[in-house]
Amino acid sequence: MNRLAIKVENLVKEFKTKENILQVIKGISFELQKGEISMLVGPSGSGKTTLLTMLGCILEPTRGKIYLDDELIYDDKWILKDTRKLRREKLGFIFQTHNLIPFLNVEENITLVPQLNGISKIEYTKKAKELLEYLGIEDKNKYMIGSLSGGQSQRVAIARSLANNPRIILADEPTAALDKERAISVMELLCKIAKEQEVAMIVVTHDDRLLPYFDSVLKIEDGYLTKKLNEGVDL
Ligand SMILES: Nc1ncnc2c1ncn2[C@@H]1O[C@H](COP(=O)(O)OP(=O)(O)OP(=O)(O)O)[C@@H](O)[C@H]1O
Numbered sequence: 001m002n003r004l005a006i007k008v009e010n011l012v013k014e015f016k017t018k019e020n021i022l023q024v025i026k027g028i029s030f031e032l033q034k035g036e037i038s039m040l041v042g043p044s045g046s047g048k049t050t051l052l053t054m055l056g057c058i059l060e061p062t063r064g065k066i067y068l069d070d071e072l073i074y075d076d077k078w079i080l081k082d083t084r085k086l087r088r089e090k091l092g093f094i095f096q097t098h099n100l101i102p103f104l105n106v107e108e109n110i111t112l113v114p115q116l117n118g119i120s121k122i123e124y125t126k127k128a129k130e131l132l133e134y135l136g137i138e139d140k141n142k143y144m145i146g147s148l149s150g151g152q153s154q155r156v157a158i159a160r161s162l163a164n165n166p167r168i169i170l171a172d173e174p175t176a177a178l179d180k181e182r183a184i185s186v187m188e189l190l191c192k193i194a195k196e197q198e199v200a201m202i203v204v205t206h207d208d209r210l211l212p213y214f215d216s217v218l219k220i221e222d223g224y225l226t227k228k229l230n231e232g233v234d235l
């Protein structure tokens with residue numbers, strides 16, 4: 001059985017501006033196993049969000065190869081005609097800004113993708129309730145997004161990313177708006193899901209206190225990426 005969840009080969013991303021071409025990612029390669037939870041670090045502007053959005057099939061790379069869950073999805077161009085299906089069924093994305101839909105309430109935001117995936121109402125309502133309870137905001141399920149605090153919105157975004165039982169979770173500073181205790185309980189939740197369901201995760205965080213939760217560290221700097229296993233952790 002193949003244990004790889006993510007494989008990237010010589011991935012490059014250039015942004016063309018009017019004046020010049022900015023090469024943000026200069027040819028990076030790495031692999032992540034199923035159930036592996038990896039911390040993505042690097043200075044501001046180094047390309048962390050750029051990398052996550054390419055892996056999430058939201059931003060088109062310039063060239064290279066991406067495999068997700070054993071499937072070649074990008075080989076100098078998108079292989080799949082419709083990456084939305086892959087995103088809906090296999091990926092969970094937690095954005096740096098929460099990107100919740102303002103005219104839907106909390107529960108509707110969380111259950112939108114499971115509904116699109118044809119999950120029954122009983123099942124997705126139960127799942128949303130469980131996730132909201134775990135994240136400590138079960139009383140907010142009928143609230144509109146605009147009436148939540150920053151930390152509460154971020155927890156709804158986390159619940160939404162988990163609602164479709166994804167194989168891969170890409171999280172861009174998911175705990176930035178949370179206090180220390182809540183940040184740790186969110187990391188514990190993510191680790192539990194990663195281990196129990198063999199979900200691979202890449203989490204961008206500047207919070208060194210969260211380091212013990214990670215199996216490995218991906219560091220991106222000057223367009224290149226290095227991967228180190230977190231010492232003392234058995235994969
Ligand atoms: N659409 C775009 N057009 C041009 N340049 C872009 C675009 N998106 C990102 N960039 C540039 O690419 C570089 C990497 O940006 P990115 O947002 O990936 O950094 P980051 O590591 O996530 O930073 P932060 O820690 O501040 O979130 C930056 O120099 C940014 O200005």
Ligand SMILES: [Mg+2]
Binds near residue numbers: 050
């Ligand atoms: Mg970013």
